Amino acid sequence: MPPVSKTAETSGSTGAAAGSDGRALLRLEGATVRFGARAALDSVDLDVAEHEIVCVLGPSGSGKSTLLRVIAGLQDLDAGRVFLDGRDQQGVAAHRRGVGLMFQDHQLFPQRDVGGNVAFGPRMHGASRAEQDVRVEELLELVGLPGAARRTVAALSGGEQQRVALARALAPRPRLLMLDEPLGQLDRSLRERLVVELRELFTELGTTVLAVTHDQGEAFALADRVVVMRDGRIAQSGTPLEVWQHPVDEFVARFLGFDNVVEATVGTGSADTPWGKVPVPEGTPQGDCTLLVRPAGVRLVPASEGLACTVTARTFRGTHVAVHLQPHDAPRLEAACALRDAPEPGAEVGVAFEAQEVVVLP
Numbered sequence: 001m002p003p004v005s006k007t008a009e010t011s012g013s014t015g016a017a018a019g020s021d022g023r024a025l026l027r028l029e030g031a032t033v034r035f036g037a038r039a040a041l042d043s044v045d046l047d048v049a050e051h052e053i054v055c056v057l058g059p060s061g062s063g064k065s066t067l068l069r070v071i072a073g074l075q076d077l078d079a080g081r082v083f084l085d086g087r088d089q090q091g092v093a094a095h096r097r098g099v100g101l102m103f104q105d106h107q108l109f110p111q112r113d114v115g116g117n118v119a120f121g122p123r124m125h126g127a128s129r130a131e132q133d134v135r136v137e138e139l140l141e142l143v144g145l146p147g148a149a150r151r152t153v154a155a156l157s158g159g160e161q162q163r164v165a166l167a168r169a170l171a172p173r174p175r176l177l178m179l180d181e182p183l184g185q186l187d188r189s190l191r192e193r194l195v196v197e198l199r200e201l202f203t204e205l206g207t208t209v210l211a212v213t214h215d216q217g218e219a220f221a222l223a224d225r226v227v228v229m230r231d232g233r234i235a236q237s238g239t240p241l242e243v244w245q246h247p248v249d250e251f252v253a254r255f256l257g258f259d260n261v262v263e264a265t266v267g268t269g270s271a272d273t274p275w276g277k278v279p280v281p282e283g284t285p286q287g288d289c290t291l292l293v294r295p296a297g298v299r300l301v302p303a304s305e306g307l308a309c310t311v312t313a314r315t316f317r318g319t320h321v322a323v324h325l326q327p328h329d330a331p332r333l334e335a336a337c338a339l340r341d342a343p344e345p346g347a348e349v350g351v352a353f354e355a356q357e358v359v360v361l362p
């Protein structure tokens with residue numbers, strides 16, 4: 001695959017909206033929240049365009065939930081501003097912001113039936129009984145639970161509760177829907193199915209979405225744009241492909257699960273690394289750098305060729321096997337192998353590198 005050039009949407013410090021019409025439905029300017037001496041949000045700038053689906057990724061404690069709470073009006077800012085539709089939200093109460101929120105534990109009302117849960121928002125906005133009933137049926141249809149209005153919440157599976165929570169969040173027609181670990185509690189196969197359905201649903205409805213997750217797979221499947229957070233700041237913002245192909249630094253690379261990262265010195269056509277000479281893409285500037293070799297670029301060759309390694313472990317990754325390799329005197333490596341080609345732990349192999357899977361991290 002050809003390298004994607006770094007664009008304004010791939011930014012190391014700000015989260016510029018990648019929306020087609022460029023109109024920011026949500027804008028954060030210098031948003032800062034401190035708890036004691038520590039900044040949970042540290043001068044965050046972020047735009048989300050209308051109809052855009054943005055996923056915020058980051059390790060635990062990086063400020064993802066604080067970001068959502070600030071936008072929802074559940075957390076005061078120490079500095080900076082939040083704009084919705086161009087209007088400063090300073091002093092605007094949470095229930096007047098037109099923002100829908102869905103938390104990871106669903107928080108359905110256990111004493112109400114499914115319909116009662118979904119009708120909650122419209123009822124609070126003064127909808128008549130008949131209007132509420134129509135809206136409930138519409139939404140249950142939309143989330144794939146037609147006719148479920150009279151079922152009790154306790155009798156629903158985790159996935160069904162998830163859908164009801166989504167219907168409830170969508171019911172008041174929020175201009176911005178925020179999801180905090182929306183699929184966190186569900187098992188992997190259900191998550192993978194729901195994430196596809198969610199994307200289809202949001203695209204169909206034209207909903208603007210800001211979702212928080214620590215699952216990269218989920219973020220990459222759902223989002224038009226991914227924002228990676230670190231210590232209350234935006235480390236990188238870009239399309240899933242941009243971020244995946246060109247992590248801006250070692251932190252983002254490692255967060256995405258890329259561990260083949262070493263210090264290197266680039267010369268003509270190749271770099272000197274602890275793994276020996278590694279070919280680099282044409283045009284790579286010479287000098288010292290940090291180098292990432294994606295596992296797909298670590299090719300196994302006969303033990304007598306290339307870098308000698310011992311296979312230490314294999315991890316099944318669905319479409320391929322991650323083969324963990326220990327060179328005799330260099331940092332560990334991971335190779336991506338087809339199922340039938342993966343060598344057994346203990347095997348002695350050689351390793352060759354492919355330039356197109358080598359990324360120089362600034």
Ligand SMILES: Nc1ncnc2c1ncn2[C@@H]1O[C@H](COP(=O)(O)OP(=O)(O)OP(=O)(O)O)[C@@H](O)[C@H]1O
Nearest residue numbers: 035039040058059060061062063064065066067214
């Ligand atoms: N009410 C609070 N009082 C004090 N510190 C807080 C409070 N809320 C959050 N923090 C701190 O702010 C930082 C960011 O927290 P936040 O919950 O936003 O992170 P997160 O990325 O959502 O984490 P997780 O993935 O674990 O939910 C953390 O260090 C957290 O301990």
